[in-house]
Amino acid sequence: MNCNFKGKIVLITGASSGIGAATALLFADHGSSLALTGRNQTNLEKVAKECKSKGAKDVLTIIADFVNLEDVKKVADETIKTFGKLDILVNNAGVVTDGNLEELTMENFDWQFQVNVKSMVYLTQLLMPELVKTKGNIVNVSSICSVCQYPGILIYNMTKSAVDQFTKTIALEYAPRGVRVNAVNPSSVQTELYRYKSDWNSETKEKVYEDKEKLHPIGRNGTAEEVANAILFFASESSAWTTGQCLLLDGGRCLAVK
Numbered sequence: 001m002n003c004n005f006k007g008k009i010v011l012i013t014g015a016s017s018g019i020g021a022a023t024a025l026l027f028a029d030h031g032s033s034l035a036l037t038g039r040n041q042t043n044l045e046k047v048a049k050e051c052k053s054k055g056a057k058d059v060l061t062i063i064a065d066f067v068n069l070e071d072v073k074k075v076a077d078e079t080i081k082t083f084g085k086l087d088i089l090v091n092n093a094g095v096v097t098d099g100n101l102e103e104l105t106m107e108n109f110d111w112q113f114q115v116n117v118k119s120m121v122y123l124t125q126l127l128m129p130e131l132v133k134t135k136g137n138i139v140n141v142s143s144i145c146s147v148c149q150y151p152g153i154l155i156y157n158m159t160k161s162a163v164d165q166f167t168k169t170i171a172l173e174y175a176p177r178g179v180r181v182n183a184v185n186p187s188s189v190q191t192e193l194y195r196y197k198s199d200w201n202s203e204t205k206e207k208v209y210e211d212k213e214k215l216h217p218i219g220r221n222g223t224a225e226e227v228a229n230a231i232l233f234f235a236s237e238s239s240a241w242t243t244g245q246c247l248l249l250d251g252g253r254c255l256a257v258k
């Protein structure tokens with residue numbers, strides 16, 4: 001596989017935790033320079049330090065809350081100001097909260113769409129001219145929820161369907177200009193994603209993920225590193241002929257329709 005990322009600038013949103021952190025470490029392993037975003041400064045700096053010790057050339061950390069569009073703009077501006085270019089954009093930051101139609105509030109609807117979709121669209125819009133210059137590429141982190149209907153997380157499902165459409169439509173728009181756009185669509189990966197559940201703690205977290213293991217024909221949940229591997233593949237020259245794909249990473253779960 002052609003995974004030479006030396007000299008490449010990679011921006012990863014939501015790199016302070018879970019899948020984003022694992023992706024940052026994997027790109028660091030391959031010698032990229034990194035711009036990493038998150039809200040939790042302690043966690044973000046810890047990931048940045050690990051990336052440096054793994055071999056990342058330069059690591060820029062940017063504290064940004066994607067509820068604010070000014071913060072999204074700050075991420076784009078600081079990345080280009082620091083590195084002068086961008087090769088790969090990994091749109092990973094995301095949130096989920098419980099809620100069916102009855103429970104839903106419009107504030108919650110706006111919040112999930114803002115973090116999962118609007119900030120992604122805005123950041124991509126701001127940085128696309130830079131990716132056109134470098135003939136770079138984008139990997140969006142979607143979910144199996146974009147194609148499977150899970151009751152109780154209505155708005156999250158909808159945001160991830162929007163991420164898939166965004167991926168495919170801009171893949172078509174920008175293929176002639178040399179920018180590829182793909183998505184990874186994971187099933188369950190043990191992270192802090194469900195942090196907004198009212199009863200979230202280390203015990204309930206173990207229970208939530210234990211219950212999900214059996215939904216996967218392969219017999220287990222995925223790991224953040226397995227998702228990072230797929231992101232790295234899409235970002236690499238090995239997938240140079242691939243664009244507009246939304247890759248299910250689900251241990252066979254969608255085949256079994258559970």
Ligand SMILES: NC(=O)c1ccc[n+]([C@@H]2O[C@H](COP(=O)([O-])OP(=O)(O)OC[C@H]3O[C@@H](n4cnc5c(N)ncnc54)[C@H](OP(=O)(O)O)[C@@H]3O)[C@@H](O)[C@H]2O)c1
Pocket residue numbers: 013014015016017018019020037038039040041043064065066067092093094095115141142143144185186187188189190191192193194195
């Ligand atoms: N874990 C799964 O089972 C799973 C399955 C399918 C898809 N995904 C997707 O994978 C992506 C990463 O999630 P994860 O599982 O790694 O969860 P995670 O551990 O909770 O990480 C989420 C990341 O997003 C950042 N983030 C959250 N709210 C933000 C906001 N308002 N502004 C800016 N950044 C924000 C977090 O930053 P701070 O921690 O610094 O606040 C963190 O770095 C998400 O898009 C999620 O939908 C996850």
